[in-house]
Amino acid sequence: MIEWLWPWMLLMVPLPWLVRRLLPPARSQQPALRAPFFREWQVLSESQQGSSRSSGAGKLLLLWLTWILLLIALARPVWIGDPIELPKSGRDLMLSVDISGSMRIEDMQLGQVVARRIDAVRQLGAEFIGRRQGDRLGLILFGSNAYVQSPLSFDTATVKRFLLEAQIGFAGQETAIGDAIGLAVKRLKERPADSRVLILLTDGQDTASSVKPLDAAQLAASLGIRIYTIGIGADEMTLPGLFGSSFGSRQVNPSAELDESTLQEIARVTGGQYFRARNPRELAKIYELLDQLEPVEQESATYRPRQALGYLALLGAILLSFLLALQHCWRAGLWLPGGDRQPLGEKS
Secondary structure, X not given: OEEEOOHHHHHHOOHHHHHHHHOOOOOOOOOOOOOOOHHHHHHHHHHOHHHHHHHHHXXXXXXXXXXXXXXXXXXXXXXXXXXXXXXXXXXXXXXXXXXXXXXXXXXXEEOOEEEEHHHHHHHHHHHHHHOOOOOXXXXXXXXXXXXXXXXXXXOHHHHHHXXXXXXXXXXXXXXXXXXXXXXXHHHHOOOOOOEEEEEEEEOOOOOOOOOOHHHHHHHHHHOOEEEEXXXXXXXOEEEOOHHHOOOOOEEEOOOOOOOHHHHHHHHHHHOOOEEEEOOHHHHHHHHHHHXXXXXXXXXXXXXXXXXXXXXXXXXXXXXXXHHHHHHXXXXXXXXXXXXXXXOOOOOO
């Protein structure tokens, strides 16, 4: 349907007619001009009298149409579309991802390929984000420093793209878990939502924060922010021996630097949970469990798309104005070349 924002503008439609009817005609006080070729003008006027009457009615009609179209544009018509349902979210969910140097360790089995930790996190995290339609999502990346890559937004496609584009080392080589929590708290506390959630994923221990992780967790708990922590990295991997052979190979724990006790305490203090992801399969299950622990709201809100239409009427008025100008130029003979115009008083 069409809605008029300023419908009272249409009351001015009869204004030109009222001005013509009510105002007295202009009376010139200037003396008449003596024209020696008046007789020739009179003959020319009589010959064009019939055509001028018919063209005058057409010109008047175009003027009225132009005036009405201008008033329609001023009345600001807006087309309102059919209602569209949007999921209503009760959650503000921030995803905080470690991109320190240790995330390049290759101990994640993706299909037939052993991939880096960051590759598994990006791939499975993007799938998790894609399922959170209706939630406000944000992304924090941290290494030696923490920074907001994407603020809280319903635009999950953009958040997903930012995660897929995350590169190791952009935030430094160390790990600032406490700063990442503090930054998330700063962003989440500004939101009015009843449920505020932080998912923090790391493969190490805090080595660069200006605030201790447990102090930041206490602040989050006081504001009602739940933190789910995920420790990523395999428990063991085989390092090849001499010339890449099994001779001299040895088993190592690539997650020896993972501070599980601190991550567990952060989750406990804030009412969240700690998860251990030793491979992509476990990480995928963790994301599925998080979908169950923090389900997307099923309520829906509606909105109606709006599109302004006033520009169409304005465009029509401009086109009619050009048509009137062309008509005037044609009748005045302005299109004829100078050599083809015959001076008044001369006979061919």
